[in-house]
Amino acid sequence: MxxxxxxxxxxxxxxxxxxxxxxxxxxxxxxxxxxxxxxxxxxxxxxxxxxxxxxxxxxxxxxxxxxxxxxxxxAHPEIVEAVTAQVARGTHLGGNTPFEMEWADAIMRLVPSLEQVRLTNSGTESTYLAIRLARAFNGKPKILKFEEHFHGWHEYALPSQGNAPAASVPPAIMDMVIVARPDIAEVEEILKNDPEVGVVILEPTGAHYSCFPIQPDPFLRQLRDLTAKYGVVLIFDETITGFRISKGGAQTRYDIQPDLSTFGKIVAGGMPGAAVGGRAEIMEMMSFRGNPEWDNRRRIGQGGTFNANPPTAMAGIVGLKMIAEQxxxxxxxxxxxxxxxxxxxxxxxxxxxxxxxxxxxxxxxxxxxxxxxxxxxxxxxxxxxxxxxxxxxxxxxxxxxxxxxxxxxxxxxxxxxxxxxxxxxxxxxxxxxxxxxxxxxxxxx
Ligand SMILES: Cc1ncc(COP(=O)(O)O)c(C=O)c1O
CATH class of the missing domain: 3.90.1150.10 (Aspartate Aminotransferase, domain 1)
Structure with a gap:
């Protein structure tokens, strides 16, 4: 030994x-x-x-x-106090709460590109939802992700995520995910030749909390320009970078507006919670329209028993307020x-x-x-x-x-x-x- x-x-x-x-x-x-x-x-x-x-x-x-x-x-004392007080008042109220709005407001104040948000329980759920929203919005099925970039463990995120094989992912799904190096010429080649690519998702400072670093400047701006040119939804997965790389995440630090963003971790003050947000017209793919064909067949659905549960919302509210003010x-x-x-x-x-x-x-x-x-x-x-x-x-x-x-x-x-x-x-x-x-x-x- x-x-x-x-x-x-x-x-x-x-x-x-x-x-x-x-x-x-x-x-x-x-x-x-x-x-x-x-x-x-x-x-x-x-x-x-x-x-x-x-x-x-x-x-x-x-x-x-x-x-x-x-x-x-x-166990930051302010967060502990807010969470424990809420636990005593109820961990799940089986309905909407004012806390979810306060939490959303705290998120949206820090990240200006978010016109609407939805709340989830993990980064994995958030990237999954964001990808589905993006596809529904532009009707293009394929996803471009980058080698090693980690977006959780749902099937669209598994190809080339580094620490786990995409074992048992059906070929039909694997065929929908194109893996590229974070090289702008390579990305352009793919977007130019494959009109079915509708989504580009990345960790904006590089795979695995920057272990495989990219140079956000100019790469993020080039990617923004290219995705706009080809009508592709750009998702920043800010699960790690959100509220850390700057108070408004990588997008604020580098002044780039993605179409959608995903958050986890810091967004929920250390409790299990996460968020997806971005352009209202994309987020609206989840809205009820009063039209059965849309509502029951084409709308993007989201469940989640513990979405915006009150103790997590409280931790998020207090944690993000601290980030905004201190x-x-x-x-x-x-x-x-x-x-x-x-x-x-x-x-x-x-x-x-x-x-x-x-x-x-x-x-x-x-x-x-x-x-x-x-x-x-x-x-x-x-x-x-x-x-x-x-x-x-x-x-x-x-x-x-x-x-x-x-x-x-x-x-x-x-x-x-x-x-x-x-x-x-x-x-x-x-x-x-x-x-x-x-x-x-x-x-x-
Ligand atoms: C960039 C990124 N996206 C998504 C996830 C998945 O988040 P969760 O573990 O909350 O599902 C992680 C987790 O570390 C992550 O680093």
Whole structure:
């Protein structure tokens, strides 16, 4: 066993024990594919602010932050108060509520391109609904998505999403999804030659929280112009970037108006909730018109028992109000800038080739590649990225960092929050340097 694995096993014995039981309940013992870890994953049982605790009582500085949902940190007191008060007043009122409108208003104030919204329970549901709306609107069935871009786990999102095969997706659906590289000439070629393409969807800063970075400027503007030219609906999947890359998401930061946008995570203040919004004429594909042919056959339907459930709505209202009125993003971005600079120094001190980059409060480390000089959105080819960040490297980095008290999401991204402190960032940089030295000692970098 490698020494990193050895230290990991020694530090988390209670998790090892629980995992033995978990495999009896869940396939692979887990409830989300990204939580798969060998020889076992760590079990956490509470969190506050920027830290969380596992079953052995170890304190860990958290940069998974609810898979990116917790821009204000764990259990923010204002959000906890709003949610718990609402739980006591009812978790589901079986009808419309004023809270859903307040939540929608908070979303629409921050993202000017949204003329109407609908509320869902997850990013997956939102991209699924957005794709269906787009197709219904322009009558063209095919979807253009980008290699590795992740839009959840419904069938239209599965082709080339990186971490799971499109197993058992019917060929008829696979034929509807065209996968391209984020290269504007390639996109134009496809749109010019295939009039059936009606939708382009992307993660606007690049696949997997910018792990495969794109250069939003000028790519997003070029994509906007091309999709307008060919009558194709442009969807920004802002599940990660929404309210993080700027208060109004990637579209506000880069001043591009997509036709539809999808949100998850931060939109619901750390509770399970999400949204779809955009041009009213597209959103209206869901409206009842009083015409049975339309209402019962052509209208896009949306169900969802827990859509806009009151506790989630409350978390969304309070969380987004904080983002609108307080320097939440500014604080998170400043801590991320400190972390990015510190990680870059750590690469040099540990004499390991690599660098850290990222936009706003996303920090992406990459091992095995020389810095390009761009620490925000560097040009990195898919091939170089894959060769640099192998599963072995990211897996061992994750475990090495955990043994030093830091949780990095997938070994690939630090989701920085507004409550990380300078002292926690500096401890993280030290942990990173030690981890790099350990990876080097094991001949992994
Ligand atoms: C860009 C993007 N879209 C969609 C999703 C799916 O969201 P959810 O996990 O809420 O279904 C994710 C999840 O990480 C995501 O990163």
């Amino acid at each position: 490698s020494s990193i694995n050895q230290r990991y096993v020694e530090k988390f014995p209670a998790s090892a024990e629980l995992f033995e039981k978990a495999v009896g309940y869940f396939p692979s013992g887990i409830t989300h594919q990204n939580r798969f870890a060998e020889p076992f994953p760590v079990y956490f049982n509470r969190a506050a602010g920027a830290v969380k605790y596992d079953l052995d009582g170890n304190e860990t500085i958290d940069f998974v932050m609810g898979n990116g949902a917790l821009l204000q940190g764990h 320097p939440i993003n500014e604080r998170a971005d400043a801590m991320a800038a400190r972390l990015r600079a510190g990680l870059n120094d750590a690469f040099q001190r540990a004499e390991v080739t690599g660098f850290a980059y990222g936009i706003a409060s996303l920090v992406n480390p990459i091992m095995g590649l020389e810095p390009t000089g761009d620490y925000e959105a560097p040009v990195i080819s898919y091939e170089d990225r894959r060769a640099a960040m192998t599963a072995k490297r990211t897996g061992l980095l994750t475990k090495a960092m955990l043994t030093h008290g830091v949780h990095v999401m997938g070994g690939q991204v630090f989701m920085v929050s507004s409550v990380h402190t300078e002292e926690q960032i500096d401890r993280t940089i030290e942990a990173f340097e030690s981890s790099l030295r350990e990876l080097r000692a094991e001949g992994v970098v």
